[in-house]
Structure formats: C-alpha cells, structure tokens
Amino acid sequence: KQEVTQIPAALSVPEGENLVLNCSFTDSAIYNLQWFRQDPGKGLTSLLLIQSSQREQTSGRLNASLDKSSGRSTLYIAASQPGDSATYLCAGWMEYGNKLVFGAGTILRVKS
Amino acid sequence: NAGVTQTPKFQVLKTGQSMTLQCAQDMNHNSMYWYRQDPGMGLRLIYYSASEGTTDKGEVPNGYNVSRLNKREFSLRLESAAPSQTSVYFCASSGPTVYSGNTIYFGEGSWLTVV
Numbered sequence: 001k002q003e004v005t006q007i008p009a010a011l012s013v014p015e016g017e018n019l020v021l022n023c024s025f026t027d028s029a030i031y032n033l034q035w036f037r038q039d040p041g042k043g044l045t046s047l048l049l050i051q052s053s054q055r056e057q058t059s060g061r062l063n064a065s066l067d068k069s070s071g072r073s074t075l076y077i078a079a080s081q082p083g084d085s086a087t088y089l090c091a092g093w094m095e096y097g098n099k100l101v102f103g104a105g106t107i108l109r110v111k112s
Numbered sequence: 113n114a115g116v117t118q119t120p121k122f123q124v125l126k127t128g129q130s131m132t133l134q135c136a137q138d139m140n141h142n143s144m145y146w147y148r149q150d151p152g153m154g155l156r157l158i159y160y161s162a163s164e165g166t167t168d169k170g171e172v173p174n175g176y177n178v179s180r181l182n183k184r185e186f187s188l189r190l191e192s193a194a195p196s197q198t199s200v201y202f203c204a205s206s207g208p209t210v211y212s213g214n215t216i217y218f219g220e221g222s223w224l225t226v227v
Contacts, residue, residue, distance in 0.1 A: 004154075034216070043116075043202060043218040044155075089154060098143050098162055098206070099170065100216060102154040 003027070004092055006103035013080055014111050021075040021106045023090035030092030033066045033073045034100070038087045047088075048075070080110045115139065118203040118219035125193045125226045133188040133222050135203030141217075143206045144186035145170075146178060148199040149221075155202060161186055193226045200224070 003026045013019055023033070031052045036044040048057045050066040050073065057064050063076040073090055091102045118135045125131055137144065142163045147155040147170075157170030161180040175197060177189045186205075190197060200223050206216040 006154075009152075041221075043220045044204075046215055046217075049215060091155075099157060099160060100145070100204075100206075101157070102147075104152055104154040 004030075004090060004101050004103035006088075006090055006106050008106060009104065010107040010109075012109045012111065015080060015082060017080050017110075018076070018078050019080055019108075021077070021088050021090075021108070023073040023075070023103055025071045025073075025092050025101075027092070027094070027101075028068070028071075029095045030068070030101070031095040032093040033064075034091050034093065035062075035064050035073075035075050036089045036091065038089060038105070040086075044089065077108075080108075082110050082112045084108060084110050116203055116205055116217050116219040118201075118222055120222060121220065122223045123225070125190075125224065127193060127195060127226060129193050130189065130191050131193065131224075132190075133201055133203070133224075134185070135187065135219060136185045137203075137205040137217070138184065139205060139207075139217065140183070141205035141207055142183070144180065145204040145206070145216075146176075146186070146188045147202045147204065148172065149202060150199050158188065158201075190224075193224075195226045198224060198226045 007022045034049045035047045048064040061078040066073045087105045089105045091100045116137045145160040146158045159178040161167045164183045203219040
C-alpha cells in the first residue's frame, strides 16, 4: 500500500518567515511528485510538479525538491505572507495506472 | 475556461437513498478520477478511468459505482447511501501519462451529507 506522509500537520508562523513543508513516501513506484494548495471550501490548485528526472522546481517564492532515493520531497516557501495561508498537499504519481496518491496535508497559517 | 465541472455542490441524503454525482471536463483529457476527502485524511481515490470505456477501482471503492459515459463525462453513483459516505467528493481529469509530466485539474468539490 502506497503511503504519503506530511509533516507537520499544522504550522503557524509570523509573516516574513521562510518555511519548509515535508513530504515522505514509502513506495518506489512513485514516479513524479506534485504539490497542491487548497483554500477552505475550494478545490485543489497545482503549485509545482517535479518529474522523476528532476530534482527540483521553482515558481516565484516556492521551491520544491525531490529525492527519490530517500523517499522525500520538501516545499520551501520564502518570505511567507498571510495570503499563503492554506492547506498544502503533496501527492505522488504512481508509475503504474496513472494514479495520484495524496498525503493528509499541512495546514499553514501565516500571521500578519 | 470551464475546466472540470461537478454537480451538485451540496447534497443531503437520507440513509439508503441513492444519488449520482456528475462530472464533465472540457480539456480533452483521457484520464478522469473521483476522490473523497475526509478531515485529516487527505484525498483518497475511489475510482478512476484511464480512458473512455475503462474504469478501475481505487483505494476506497466499496459502496460506489462509476460510469465513463464518454470522454468528457465521468459519474459517481451511491446506490444506498450510508453515513460513512458523508464527505467532500472531488472529480479530476489529467492528460496522457505519468511519463509525460501530466497535470491534473480538480473540480470545486461536492459536499455530501448522509443522515
């Protein structure tokens, strides 16, 4: 059974802090790794997709890394803002079956 | 751009009632998915369809049926609703294969309460 674990489950930081969200996965069949943002009562928005051949992806203040050998991915958010408050989910694309397996998410609150 | 559209957005059912959640995508994607999201558990895959005419079970398929009506539409049916099926349901669609770095798009969610 594939497992994706996210640590911490919740995080509260003051505005301006740099922060790291962690994701670990147990199944070597995870091919690509994707990070999503979910606002309350809304669907999911893709933030970054790291393909198997890549080690990291960057978009603005966001940087995501992938280390398949250790089964870990991190999402780095620089200079956090109150608008970054949301739930962040990591998910692994399974190599077989074109399926996406999710972690439980990290609830982030950035205080102004 | 409509993207992925799912209906209804909210529904209250009595135990034992049946209902169908509808989903349509306008991006010509081959793959479509139904997930459920419960507090503290992330999203869990119920069923998915890799292409028109095919469906496969995901992690939590019991109590559900699906139909891939055509390339655009993928419906989820609860034949006899149970309180354990109270959840938020998300439909999604994605491009060709995991090897091509496909992106997935989600609908806004359907809030289902079974009393």
